[in-house]
Amino acid sequence: MMPRIISRAAAKRRGLKRYFTGKPCIHGHTHERIVSSRCCLGCQRAYNSSPKGRARMTRYDRAPKGRERRWKTNHSPKGRDSLWRYHQSPKGREAQRRYDQAPKGQDRIWRRVHSEVGKETRRRYQRSAKYQNYRRGYENAERLNRYLDPKSSDFNMDRAYAIIARRQRGGR
């Protein structure tokens, strides 16, 4: 859809950020232009995706101003939503996996696991029925191995059969 034609002066008077002359720029884009800089959006888009433009964006993202802006975006409802969608996407998952395996990511995981919050999460998990159940299953398997091992001092067929019978009934 073509934007409506509006001169720069008229757009400025109305407090708009963009104007549109309908005439192509020197690079042949027929796009809207920015009132403040007269910059063509087509040119800007091309610049932003060029190596030079990308490098500049990276520098901006790392500077205090860029970080603040990013933080604000990521914490706004819209930003959170788009971040969440990105993390669910194959691309986002892959990036997360790569990050987790890199030294920086490993360090972060280590710090999280050893943080108070991480320790509390771990304690909560260990109190959960899921973990208790898993733990019981594991201990029973170990015990069963000892009962079934003729070389073990715990060798005891009756107890082994009792565990096997309980398992067959669907218990642990």
Ligand SMILES: [Zn+2]
């Ligand atoms: Zn242009």
